[in-house]
Amino acid sequence: MTENVYVVSAAMIPFGKHRTSSYVGLAVSPLIDALQSAGVQKSDVDAVYVGHAYGGMMTGQRITKEIGLGTVPTVNIDNACSGGATALHEAWMAIGQGLIDVAVVIGVEKLTQFGGGTLPLSPEDREVKQGIVMPAVYAMRATRYLHDTEATVEDLALVSVKARRHGALNPFAQFRKEVTVEEVLAARSIADPLTLLMCCPTGDGAAVIVLASERARNRLGTPRGMRVAASVLHSGQVAEGYRDMTKPEITYESAHDAYAQAGIGPGELDMIETHDAFSIAELVYYEALGLTEKQSAVALLRDGRTTFGGDVVVNPSGGLLAKGHPVGASGVAQVAEAFWQLTGQAGARQVTDARWALTHVTGGGTAGLDHGACTIHIFEAA
Amino acid sequence: MTVQPEAQISAPIADLESDSLLGDFPEGPRLVGTLCAQCGQTMIGTRVACSTCVSRDVSRIALPATGVLYSFTRLHVGGTDVRPIGYVDLDDGVRTLADLREDGAPLQPDVRVALGVDGDGWFFAPAADD
Ligand SMILES: [Zn+2]
Numbered sequence: 001m002t003e004n005v006y007v008v009s010a011a012m013i014p015f016g017k018h019r020t021s022s023y024v025g026l027a028v029s030p031l032i033d034a035l036q037s038a039g040v041q042k043s044d045v046d047a048v049y050v051g052h053a054y055g056g057m058m059t060g061q062r063i064t065k066e067i068g069l070g071t072v073p074t075v076n077i078d079n080a081c082s083g084g085a086t087a088l089h090e091a092w093m094a095i096g097q098g099l100i101d102v103a104v105v106i107g108v109e110k111l112t113q114f115g116g117g118t119l120p121l122s123p124e125d126r127e128v129k130q131g132i133v134m135p136a137v138y139a140m141r142a143t144r145y146l147h148d149t150e151a152t153v154e155d156l157a158l159v160s161v162k163a164r165r166h167g168a169l170n171p172f173a174q175f176r177k178e179v180t181v182e183e184v185l186a187a188r189s190i191a192d193p194l195t196l197l198m199c200c201p202t203g204d205g206a207a208v209i210v211l212a213s214e215r216a217r218n219r220l221g222t223p224r225g226m227r228v229a230a231s232v233l234h235s236g237q238v239a240e241g242y243r244d245m246t247k248p249e250i251t252y253e254s255a256h257d258a259y260a261q262a263g264i265g266p267g268e269l270d271m272i273e274t275h276d277a278f279s280i281a282e283l284v285y286y287e288a289l290g291l292t293e294k295q296s297a298v299a300l301l302r303d304g305r306t307t308f309g310g311d312v313v314v315n316p317s318g319g320l321l322a323k324g325h326p327v328g329a330s331g332v333a334q335v336a337e338a339f340w341q342l343t344g345q346a347g348a349r350q351v352t353d354a355r356w357a358l359t360h361v362t363g364g365g366t367a368g369l370d371h372g373a374c375t376i377h378i379f380e381a382a
Numbered sequence: 383m384t385v386q387p388e389a390q391i392s393a394p395i396a397d398l399e400s401d402s403l404l405g406d407f408p409e410g411p412r413l414v415g416t417l418c419a420q421c422g423q424t425m426i427g428t429r430v431a432c433s434t435c436v437s438r439d440v441s442r443i444a445l446p447a448t449g450v451l452y453s454f455t456r457l458h459v460g461g462t463d464v465r466p467i468g469y470v471d472l473d474d475g476v477r478t479l480a481d482l483r484e485d486g487a488p489l490q491p492d493v494r495v496a497l498g499v500d501g502d503g504w505f506f507a508p509a510a511d512d
Contacts, residue, residue, distance in 0.1 A: 011392045018394045025397035032431055032438070033392045042436060068433040171391055206394070224386070340389045347388035 004214045005095045005231075006382060008222040009038035010336035015174045015205040015324035017112050023055045026206040027063045027108040034104070034208040039220050042067060046100035048074040049091045051083030051107045052328035054120075063106060078328070080363030081275065082233070083107065084207070085331025085375035091211050092231040101216035105209050107332030111202040119202070119327065127367040135199055137365050138278035139191035141245045145280055146193065148246060151298040153193050157184035159279035160197050160321055162307055167318025169349040172333070174203045174324030198279040198321075205326035207333040224343040226357070230261035230378035236369030243370065246295075250374040251288035251362060258358070259290070262378040266290040269312045269378075270354040271341050273334035275361045276319040286314070289360065313351045316341060327363070331375060334359040342381040355381045395430050403427060403478070404504045405444070411499045412444035415476060426476050446473040447497040448509060454482055454489050470495055470506050483507040 011033035018026060035042065048069065050060030060074040079086040084107025091103035114120060118133040125132075145151060161181055167173035179197055187195040211228075212220060234254045259265055266289060274289065276282040286297035291312065300306050306314040317323050317337040320330060338357035340346040357379045364372025403426070405414040416429040420437035426445070431438050454468025466482040466489060482489060483498065487508035495506040 020396035
């Protein structure tokens with residue numbers, strides 16, 4: 001990349017069950033708020049990138065037309081849970097290559113349209129036809145992880161306890177009540193060994209960020225923000241035979257590339273928003289993101305090294321487990337959290353002196369792949 | 383690092399609460415529109431922001447009950463019924479898609495039309511006084 005790219009504003013609605021709002025109703029307010037807080041007029045915007053999975057045709061244009069933000073390219077991006085972060089990646093590429101100066105990135109999803117239950121997956125997929133659902137994928141990952149390591153089901157519960165404790169401090173979180181290990185274990189089973197409280201809730205959400213080149217940032221005079229130090233998007237690689245489900249290669253490889261691009265290591269990070277769709281994911285991702293050696297994640301969790309006061313705060317927002325996971329919106333919401341943390345706007349959940357942040361979101365259950373997509377971003381306060 | 387005020391919370395818009403464009407007004411049932419206090423733009427439907435100037439200083443108004451038929455067609459798809467629909471440019475310039483009734487004057491572009499109400503439904507038909 002030849003140009004530095006900055007996030008200059010973020011806006012978001014609280015994630016939750018917003019049954020009376022459409023995709024447009026979810027996204028228009030944060031769109032206006034993100035533009036206004038950046039001091040960006042709609043005539044300043046060069047392109048719009050919209051991540052969603054279930055919004056239907058022209059989701060982005062339906063949103064932007066409400067404020068007359070037309071003419072410029074609008075790109076609709078479905079990459080399952082990575083859709084929002086993929087939208088950011090595309091915007092970063094366009095600005096970084098000097099093609100455009102200002103881009104709006106929208107992540108939006110309305111899961112209450114499905115009336116509950118697991119996410120609808122593509123009925124064309126071989127394993128989906130056989131009945132696979134996302135909780136089953138992660139439950140099998142958990143079963144193998146508990147078999148291979150000293151981790152216990154109580155540790156899986158502890159991930160949820162931490163997420164809820166963080167989420168209780170976050171006005172944008174869907175769940176704002178703390179839970180105990182006993183409550184998590186006593187919740188109804190979803191896919192053994194995962195209980196309901198070890199699974200992220202479905203819900204609705206929208207988050208918007210504005211990206212600018214250094215040139216535009218100076219012209220707009222935006223006071224605070226963060227530099228995109230790395231933006232990496234990978235797709236899953238097929239395995240016809242053995243795959244170690246506790247070693248998600250797509251995240252290992254994406255993280256490796258992201259650290260190389262940013263020129264830092266995991267030790268520099270002050271906060272991480274990781275894809276904790278199910279509690280086992282957080283443990284596996286401590287290892288994949290290089291916070292610790294393989295099979296040793298549980299020590300980090302038990303010793304409190306990934307919460308406030310620890311080495312690095314993982315999911316200060318409450319993560320997907322507490323904040324909620326409206327799939328196409330989640331990747332942008334993670335970046336909004338990083339923005340507020342790195343600009344000192346995170347209130348009660350502020351990570352002290354946060355300078356470096358990483359966001360990570362994988363997406364998609366597809367037969368033969370670890371995941372369909374993985375997006376990792378690293379940001380530096382600037 | 384200086385701690386800043388907390389990030390503002392954006393609010394979702396309850397745009398699915400009513401899917402009807404028809405509203406009750408002092409002058410009777412009318413199509414619902416939105417007027418921007420900032421720039422004067424008039425829009426169809428309930429809006430929370432002006433599509434011209436992005437102001438959120440907007441209010442609900444009754445749209446005119448009369449207008450001009452811009453163009454129309456008779457749909458034969460999806461069954462044996464014939465369904466005439468068209469675009470009506472209301473007298474304040476706002477365009478709306480409308481079901482049409484053609485029991486009065488024949489439909490043709492530029493004919494004047496008026497709003498009719500039938501239970502919860504609404505339609506436009508050639509205006510009697512034209
Ligand atoms: Zn206006």
